Amino acid sequence: MMAGAIFSADQTAALDALRDRLRAHGVDLDAGTAAPRDEPEEGDAETIAVLGRAGSGKTVLLAHLAERLQRAGLEAITQDYEPRRRRRGRTFAVLAPTNKAASVLRARGVPATTVHRVLYVPVYDPEFDKVAKWLAEPDRPPPQSERFDAEALARAKAAYAEHGSVPAALAAIGVRGADFITGWTRRDEALDVGLIDEASMLDDRLFGDLRALFGALFLFGDPAQLAPVNQAGAMAFDALPDGRKLALSRIHRQAADNPILDLAHALADPALDFRGFEALVAEAARRDGRVQVAERVDADLMARAPVLCWRNATRVRLIAGFRAAHGLPPDRLVPGEPLICDGIELPARHRKKRIDLEARGLVKGAQVVYLGEGRRGGFARLFVEGATPPRVSAAVIVKLETPEAEEPLILSAARMGAAFVHGAACTIHKAQGSQWPDVQVFAPDLYAAAQSGRREAGLELWRRLAYVAVTRAETRLRWVTRWRLSRPAEPLGPRDLLGDPTAETP
Numbered sequence: 001m002m003a004g005a006i007f008s009a010d011q012t013a014a015l016d017a018l019r020d021r022l023r024a025h026g027v028d029l030d031a032g033t034a035a036p037r038d039e040p041e042e043g044d045a046e047t048i049a050v051l052g053r054a055g056s057g058k059t060v061l062l063a064h065l066a067e068r069l070q071r072a073g074l075e076a077i078t079q080d081y082e083p084r085r086r087r088r089g090r091t092f093a094v095l096a097p098t099n100k101a102a103s104v105l106r107a108r109g110v111p112a113t114t115v116h117r118v119l120y121v122p123v124y125d126p127e128f129d130k131v132a133k134w135l136a137e138p139d140r141p142p143p144q145s146e147r148f149d150a151e152a153l154a155r156a157k158a159a160y161a162e163h164g165s166v167p168a169a170l171a172a173i174g175v176r177g178a179d180f181i182t183g184w185t186r187r188d189e190a191l192d193v194g195l196i197d198e199a200s201m202l203d204d205r206l207f208g209d210l211r212a213l214f215g216a217l218f219l220f221g222d223p224a225q226l227a228p229v230n231q232a233g234a235m236a237f238d239a240l241p242d243g244r245k246l247a248l249s250r251i252h253r254q255a256a257d258n259p260i261l262d263l264a265h266a267l268a269d270p271a272l273d274f275r276g277f278e279a280l281v282a283e284a285a286r287r288d289g290r291v292q293v294a295e296r297v298d299a300d301l302m303a304r305a306p307v308l309c310w311r312n313a314t315r316v317r318l319i320a321g322f323r324a325a326h327g328l329p330p331d332r333l334v335p336g337e338p339l340i341c342d343g344i345e346l347p348a349r350h351r352k353k354r355i356d357l358e359a360r361g362l363v364k365g366a367q368v369v370y371l372g373e374g375r376r377g378g379f380a381r382l383f384v385e386g387a388t389p390p391r392v393s394a395a396v397i398v399k400l401e402t403p404e405a406e407e408p409l410i411l412s413a414a415r416m417g418a419a420f421v422h423g424a425a426c427t428i429h430k431a432q433g434s435q436w437p438d439v440q441v442f443a444p445d446l447y448a449a450a451q452s453g454r455r456e457a458g459l460e461l462w463r464r465l466a467y468v469a470v471t472r473a474e475t476r477l478r479w480v481t482r483w484r485l486s487r488p489a490e491p492l493g494p495r496d497l498l499g500d501p502t503a504e505t506p
Helices: 010-024 058-071 100-107 115-119 128-135 150-163 166-171 204-213 259-266 274-287 312-325 349-360 443-452 461-468
Strands: 048-050 090-094 112-114 120-124 181-186 192-194 214-221 246-250 293-294 306-310 340-346 367-373 381-382 391-399 409-413 415-422 425-427 436-441 473-480
Touching: 010 214, 010 246, 010 409, 048 058, 048 274, 048 461, 058 090, 058 192, 058 214, 090 100, 100 112, 112 115, 115 120, 115 349, 120 128, 120 349, 128 150, 128 166, 128 415, 150 166, 181 306, 181 349, 192 204, 204 367, 259 274, 259 473, 274 293, 274 443, 274 473, 306 312, 312 425, 340 349, 340 391, 340 409, 349 381, 436 443, 436 461, 443 461
Parallel strands: 048 214, 048 246, 090 112, 090 192, 192 214, 293 473, 306 425, 306 436, 391 415, 436 473
Antiparallel strands: 120 181, 340 367, 340 415, 367 381, 381 391, 391 409
């Protein structure tokens, strides 16, 4: 059991059910053992969903399972180097749909990566491949390398002993991921156990691919969130039979004094209307500085965390206000401007490049900060939030929408590559899976949703929107009540992201 972990009755019941299913797959968490697996075949994974609202302990349970699986001898499949071999041992992977969500788990010590990073695997340069195998396999003799002398290899070995990471060891001797990884291909080996966080974000295609890859699939999700926009209000786990859904209902002590989570759970009361909820927000703000009611959007916060709104027209107006407040030129980007990946625009024949971009963090919805123009036309240097490493150079197509124009202005026009929209504001749908220390929610939009009377999967839309929006805040929630924007207190720039402000970006 994790040090200090004390489980509630509903967590214990869920853990018992998952332990029983793992035992049926040859993994005994109590004994800390795993039976040798038969040669796996792709099929339809046994799937169980652990469902609960924010603060119900889903992440604690997931982290505990990951630790127990490792202690039982299962190999964690992560974003780090994987020797290209057929595994005979047992495996598991902790996955999230976005880099941001995966980075939250990694900060807790959980070996997490993105769904895309495990569905696709890297192809390594042969010279680095033999060095990486030597680092990862203690009994292997030192490689004969044309690029690295004995001193460099010793430094790499010492770095690997300290960090347990092949990429970190290679970085210690001057090797970047771009040198080490030459491409990506779809994984051709089945895996054993998959633990999927933020499962409400899975669409049917990703869910189907995951079920084909794993023998057992455990989904951890929040049914009160918004379904993917192409799912007509349905989530991947909705179709599971009741016996495959485990409910966590208790809110734990560590969340009990959190005013943000108090507000989120107040939304479960069907008698609470929008005006009543706003009154609760105002009351929380009077009691606790972690909730604020403001008449203006803070332009400085928009540079690192988008204002969350419902309507696309509102998003466009807020972005225009942000750029005007910072005095940014209308026809080009300035280093420090936030962007959101809107997908990969590549023809089918460029599948390898698409996989490469996605595996490096440029998946739809990824938060990115523009660092400057690349060395070639149409390329840009980017800081990808939650990715490892975070700095990449890629061909980009950047679209800037403005309130006065029907068609967006194209600020960067590579023929093909990763497409982006501005990230100073975003819709609440796109914000799922992400969290920021400080979050601004544009309340007039939620009032408009309440006035519309719309419902989604039997629940009022404004209620789902408000729940997702407030639970994006890690530390402080700023509830904005007016169509106003503050003047920036600091000039826009990326120095806060680069460590050494004089360091050159790749």
